[in-house]
Amino acid sequence: MYKKIDSTQNNLIKQCLLLLDKSRERRKQGVFVVEGQREIQLAIKGGYHIQTLLFCDSLFLNDISHFANTNTQIIEISIEVYQKLAYRKTTEGVLAIIQTKQHALNNLVFKSKTPLLLIAEAPEKPGNIGALLRSADAANLDGFIIANPKTDLYNPNIIRSSVGCLFTNTIATGTTQEIIDFLNNKNIRLFSAILQESKPYHLQDFTKPTAIAVGTEATGLSEIWRSQSVQNIHIPMQGAIDSMNVSVAAGILIFEAKRQRGF
Numbered sequence: 001m002y003k004k005i006d007s008t009q010n011n012l013i014k015q016c017l018l019l020l021d022k023s024r025e026r027r028k029q030g031v032f033v034v035e036g037q038r039e040i041q042l043a044i045k046g047g048y049h050i051q052t053l054l055f056c057d058s059l060f061l062n063d064i065s066h067f068a069n070t071n072t073q074i075i076e077i078s079i080e081v082y083q084k085l086a087y088r089k090t091t092e093g094v095l096a097i098i099q100t101k102q103h104a105l106n107n108l109v110f111k112s113k114t115p116l117l118l119i120a121e122a123p124e125k126p127g128n129i130g131a132l133l134r135s136a137d138a139a140n141l142d143g144f145i146i147a148n149p150k151t152d153l154y155n156p157n158i159i160r161s162s163v164g165c166l167f168t169n170t171i172a173t174g175t176t177q178e179i180i181d182f183l184n185n186k187n188i189r190l191f192s193a194i195l196q197e198s199k200p201y202h203l204q205d206f207t208k209p210t211a212i213a214v215g216t217e218a219t220g221l222s223e224i225w226r227s228q229s230v231q232n233i234h235i236p237m238q239g240a241i242d243s244m245n246v247s248v249a250a251g252i253l254i255f256e257a258k259r260q261r262g263f
Helices: 011-021 023-029 037-045 079-085 126-138 156-161 176-185 223-228 246-260
Strands: 003-005 031-035 050-055 073-077 094-099 116-121 143-147 171-174 189-193 198-200 210-214 231-234
Touching (some): 011 023, 011 079, 023 031, 031 037, 031 156, 037 094, 050 079, 116 126, 116 246, 126 246, 143 176, 171 176, 176 189
Parallel strands (some): 003 073, 050 073, 116 143, 116 210, 143 171, 189 210, 198 231
Antiparallel strands (some): 031 094
């Protein structure tokens, strides 16, 4: 038998609601809330520590102990409490309080000797960040780096829109200058996706250690990325507009690099 919480006024439930709503609380406490079996399983696979599991017995049909790390606290909650916490009404009756990770550039460990990285400068929309994470996961990139982050990585909307790919990617954050210095120190070639002074992306050689940088749809990449890149690149447009969604563009670019590498 597990301890059971029936009241939405319970202190732990109030803490969960704050964590779901306030990035300040997530940073202060060093934890965040994840909803759904798939997402929690991916977090465990990604090496995250599950601090607390909250499950609704009438909705959760598996063995809850399979989702626990060592020293994980397991608590049963009523359906009323679950409905107060859950965003998606079709999830399988389980949430987790999970410890955050550090995402320093120096912690990056590459899977290959010729790493392929995706860099996003100052993305703001959780949906775009989630889509970029999905593309990075699909291409099995060596790293996804966010320059000058404006949105908390553990925002519930990023976790949802990434369908858990927040946990499957190797992620780092830093300032623009820190990232450029890091690339130079690692002898990784930078390609910046912009229209100015650029050449078509498919004419470039991405087989060497490579980082591809993309900017926001509103303002694109800042000047420093343009000046520091080996080559500025663009995707030729055949319609009436001159740009596309940043996650779509990033997917095209990184999969061209993967094609050149024989994957």
